[in-house]
Amino acid sequence: MPLSENEISDLFILLNDHYGYDFSGYAIASLQRRIKRFTSMNKINGFPELKKRLDDDPVFFSSFVHELTVNVTEMFRDPTFFQCLQQKVFPSLSTYPFRKIWHAGCSTGEEVYSMAMLLNEHRLYDRTRIYATDINSDVIQKSKEGIYPLRFMQEYSTNYILAGGASSLSDYYTARYDSAIINNHLKKNIIFSFHNLVTDVSFNEFNLIVCRNVLIYFSPALQEKVIELFYNSLGMLGYLALGSKESMLASKLKNKFEVVDKKEKIFKKIV
Ligand SMILES: C[S@@+](CC[C@H](N)C(=O)[O-])C[C@H]1O[C@@H](n2cnc3c(N)ncnc32)[C@H](O)[C@@H]1O
Structure with a gap:
C-alpha cells in the first residue's frame, strides 16, 4: 500500500501532533518501503484504517515506530x-x-x-x-x-x-x-x-x-x-x-x- 504524497504528509502531522515524532526529514523511499511492509503484515486496508489505528492504539503505534526505525546492529560492527x-x-x-x-x-x-x-x-x-x-x-x-x-x-x-x-x-x-x-x-x-x-x-x-x-x-x-x-x-x-x-x-x-x-x-x- 504505497501512500500518496498527501497521505504521507498527513501521517507526518499525526505522528508529530499526537506523539512528538517528526519523521518529515527521513528519506521517503525507505519510509515508503517500511510502511508498505508494515501495512501488509498487519493487514491494513488503506490509509484511513492506518490513521485510525495509530490514533486509537498506543501498542499499534509503538510497533509502527519500531518498523519505521531500522534497528539492525551488532557487537563490534565494522x-x-x-x-x-x-x-x-x-x-x-x-x-x-x-x-x-x-x-x-x-x-x-x-x-x-x-x-x-x-x-x-x-x-x-x-x-x-x-x-x-x-x-x-x-x-x-x-x-x-x-x-x-x-x-x-x-x-x-x-x-x-x-x-x-x-x-x-x-x-x-x-x-x-x-x-x-x-x-x-x-x-x-x-x-x-x-x-x-x-x-x-x-x-x-x-x-x-x-x-x-x-x-x-x-x-x-x-x-x-x-x-x-x-x-x-x-x-x-x-x-x-x-x-x-x-x-x-x-x-x-x-x-x-x-x-x-x-x-x-x-x-x-x-x-
Ligand atoms: C541502524 S540502527 C544503528 C545502531 C548502531 N548505532 C549501529 O550502528 O549498529 C539506527 C538506530 O537509530 C535510531 N533512530 C532513528 N531515528 C532516530 C531519531 N530521530 N533519534 C534517535 N534515534 C533514532 C533507530 O531507532 C535505530 O535504533
Missing part, C-alpha cells in the same frame, strides 16, 4: 572502526580525568557494550559515563536488559578479536540456556534513555559522540541539523564518529572539524 578508536581516540580520552561519551541511535545496545568492553581493557571505563539514546523505547528497554541470543556470540567474538580486543568476549557475559547476559559491571556507567535527534536539544558536553548508521536514513537537511546538534554537544577537541556510509563533507560545519580517520569516519572538533 571491527576496524573499533581498532581505530583505540589507536587514535583513546589516547586523547585518557588525558581527561573524567570522560563523557554519547551513543546516539544506540538501538539494542550491542555497540554501546562493545565500547564499554574496550574502555575497560584500556582502564578507562571506571571514570567514563556513557549516555546511550534512541527514539525507540522498545530497543532502549532491550539495551538496558543486555540479553542477547547466545548463538550470535561466536560471530561477535570474531569481531571482537578483529577489533583488537585484549581479553575474551566470554569474560563479559554469563551464558544461561540460549542467552548471553551482559555482566552488571559493564552496565554500571551507562545511562540508557529516550532522545529524539530530530526534536530534542543538546543535553550535555561530550568528549566523544558516536552516531553510526542513523544519518543514512535522514534527508540532507535533517543530517545537517543533527550534525549541528552534535557540534553543539561536543567539547573543544571532542570526537565525532559516524557510520561507514555517512560523511560530513557536505556539511557547512566541515571546516570546524579535522578528519582523524577518513575511512572510519572519525572527526575532531577544532574550532
